[in-house]
Amino acid sequence: MIQRIFPTLWSAVTAAVFCLVLAPSAARAEAPEAVVTAFQEDLIAVMKESDSLGVSGRYNKFLGYLDKYFHMPLMVAFVSGGEWTKASKDERIDLVRAARRMSAGELAVLFSGYGGERFAPAGNRPIKDGTILVHTKLKRTSGDDVDITYRVRKFDENWRIIDVLLDGTISQLVKRKDEYRRTLEDGGVSALTNLLNTKADEILASESASGKASK
Numbered sequence: 001m002i003q004r005i006f007p008t009l010w011s012a013v014t015a016a017v018f019c020l021v022l023a024p025s026a027a028r029a030e031a032p033e034a035v036v037t038a039f040q041e042d043l044i045a046v047m048k049e050s051d052s053l054g055v056s057g058r059y060n061k062f063l064g065y066l067d068k069y070f071h072m073p074l075m076v077a078f079v080s081g082g083e084w085t086k087a088s089k090d091e092r093i094d095l096v097r098a099a100r101r102m103s104a105g106e107l108a109v110l111f112s113g114y115g116g117e118r119f120a121p122a123g124n125r126p127i128k129d130g131t132i133l134v135h136t137k138l139k140r141t142s143g144d145d146v147d148i149t150y151r152v153r154k155f156d157e158n159w160r161i162i163d164v165l166l167d168g169t170i171s172q173l174v175k176r177k178d179e180y181r182r183t184l185e186d187g188g189v190s191a192l193t194n195l196l197n198t199k200a201d202e203i204l205a206s207e208s209a210s211g212k213a214s215k
Contacts, residue, residue: 032132032152033124035159039069040119040136047114056204058108063100071153071160072100079177080189087189095189098196105203116141119148130154131162 046053046061053061066072076092076099077084084092122135131153138146151163163173183192 032154032159033121033134035069035152035161036134036136036150037119037121039065039161042069043111044114044118047111047117050111050113055108055112055206058111059104059204062104062107066100066103069161071155071162072096072103074153074160074162075099075173078173079180080184080192081177083184083188083192091189091193095193095196098193098200101200102196102203105200109203122147127151132159133165135168 042061042065046058050058073092073096076096079099080087080095084095087095118139120137120139122137124135125133127133131151134150134152136148136150138148140146146166147168149165149168150161151165152159153162154160163171165171180192180195183195187194
C-alpha cells in the first residue's frame with residue numbers, strides 16, 4: 001500500500017554530465033507522456049510484487065527505474081545549487097550515486113504493497129522553457145484521487161522526468177533543495193553525499209534487522 005501520497009523523488013534533475021541514465025526503448029521515447037506512463041506501469045508492477053521482492057528487491061528495481069526514467073544528474077545539480085559548481089568531477093559523481101541510492105531506498109519503503117491503485121492520464125501542458133508538464137491522477141479504491149504532475153524534458157531523442165509536483169504545485173525538487181540547504185552550507189557536497197548514503201544504508205539495514213526479529 002502506498003504509505004504516502006507520493007515519494008519526494010530527488011528534488012532535482014541534475015546536469016547531464018555523467019552517463020548514469022539509461023535510455024528507454026524507442027517506443028517509450030516517442031512522446032513526453034510515454035515516459036511517465038511507462039514509469040507508472042513499472043511502479044504498479046513493483047507494488048504488486050512487493051511482498052516477494054522485499055525491501056532489497058524493490059530497491060534494486062527502483063535503482064534501474066531512476067536510471068531509465070529520470071535525469072538524476074540534472075536533478076542533483078539543481079538541489080545542490082552553487083555547491084555543485086564548486087565540487088570536483090569525482091565529488092559530483094559520488095553525490096549523484098548517493099542521491100540515486102537514497103531515492104531508491106525511499107521508494108522501496110514507500111511503495112510496499114498494492115491496494116488496487118492505478119494511474120490515469122490527465123493531459124499535458126507545455127512550459128516556456130521547453131519542458132512539458134504531464135498531468136496524471138492516482139486513483140485509489142478508498143480516499144480521494146491524488147493529482148501528480150511530472151515535469152519532463154527532452155535530452156537528445158529521449159524524454160526524462162526532471163521533477164514531480166504533488167497537487168500540481170508542490171515541487172519535490174524545490175522541497176529537497178530547502179531540506180538540504182543547511183547541510184550543503186555547512187559541509188558542501190561531501191556532507192550531503194555522506195548524509196544520503198547513511199540514509200540509504202539505514203533503509204537497507206532495516207530489512208536485515210526485521211528479518212532477524214521475525215525469527
